[in-house]
Amino acid sequence: MFTFTLRRLLLAIPTLLFISLIIFLLLDFAPGDPTAQLPLTIPPEVKAKIRESLGLGEPIHIRYLLWLKQFAVAEPLHAFDATFGTHFGEGMQRVISWQTRSPVGDIIAQRMPQTLWVVGLSYVLGTLIALPIGVLSAYRQYSWFDQLGTFVSMVGYSVPTFFTGVLLIVIFAVNLGWFPSIYDTTHVVSDWDSFVFQVRQMVMPVAVLALYNAAQISRFMRASMLDNLGQDYVRTARAKGMSEKVVVLVHVLRNSMIPVVTVIALGVPTIFGGAIITEQVFKVNGLGQLLITAIYANDIPMVQTLTFIFAILIVLFNLIADVLYGILDPRIRYD
Structure with missing residues (x-):
């Protein structure tokens, strides 16, 4: 595993250099002054x-x-x-x-914490919510829990995030007044009250993105679990007298996670760039909002840098997914 990881890291260097050259030349030759x-x-x-x-x-x-x-x-x-x-x-x-x-690196460094707080936390929460829902929905197929999970997943995946964001603002910010409708990016956490305000202003944008991510990942998790629950090794494990908890959570879940790992790993880079609409709705000055602003302003250096950052994330999480394959599936040997 160590040899494979080292080899992939060394291969990633010329790959990223080639990608950076293509990105730079394509955008540099684009019209703009x-x-x-x-x-x-x-x-x-x-x-x-x-x-x-x-x-x-x-x-x-x-x-x-x-x-x-x-x-x-x-x-x-x-x-x-x-x-x-x-x-x-x-x-x-x-x-x-x-x-x-201003220096491009300084601007991105200022926006990065907002993206990590809102977009990163929403993806983590969405994944943690989606995995158990997918497992239980598959294990209790056609039950009320499965039907409810399917309905929520379909709604969360089909309804656009800008509609969900506006709906939450109308209900919880305008009518109830529980949360602020605009994300204050200048807010600094210094004491307990400021921390509470930071959490309150993060609730709605995190909830919108977490719902969308959980809806997608839970469907993949459910489908993968259903595919493995009918396999011969599951019947063999039950015939050997293993408890249902060990069969489902150790054998079936481990094998079911292999395709889901790909969805989770490759979804990380896309969520950083795909949260543009949500960041616009809640006025979160993150990387997505910075990218769309740079495109409108024809800011070529900023677009080049952000595009390459997303490319780095894709290559990095591809490597992480491959390493996790070897951990989850003992049949896979890279060395």
Whole structure:
């Protein structure tokens, strides 16, 4: 397992480099100019200096390496600066957003906690809710619990998140006044009262996303459990006198988790980018909202960086899913 993991990690490096090159070239060649929306009265030489301050006067390979540098763990990279420092100049050490004129890395670092708190927590809660519901629905097929779980899952998966979000705002924020309708991203948790307010403003956006995620994962869990409950090894385990709890929770659940792991692992990157609508409804300034704003503003450096971050997450969680396969299924041997 260790050899396989190490081999996949080494393979991920050239894969991500190739993906980063494709993302950078596709968006860099797209039409767009940070000075296009400036007033016509601004002299051309001033616009040229603005473009130069944003790094657009450098060769494309220098701009690519500068853009790639922001993903390094240690910054600044002294060897990188020693090699290319004469090209970048003093003001060219960081990738600058065309929209805000601020470093792209700093903006993403400011938005990341909001995404992790709301989107990340909703995915964890949705997964924890979906797994037992899927297991019980399959084990008690056609019971009232299965019918209720199927109904809730169909509603949660078919109803769009913007409708669910607006509905919760009308009921719990406008009519009942239990929760704030707008997420305050400037709020800082410093004491118990501020913590309670943070939890209150997270309840509705987390509930909307958790319902959508739980609806999808519970259906996969139920289908996988039903497929394994009829297998020969289940009848053999029962014939050997094993308790029903051991048969279901040890043998059936372990084998049923193998396809579900793929859904859960590959759903993590998509939820970070797919929560754009929910973030817009509740005014959560997360990565999804940042991406849609950057697209509208034609902020090419920001779109490049966020797109590559999502690509990193996809490659990383693909690796995690493969490793979990070997843990869940003893028949799988990578070494």
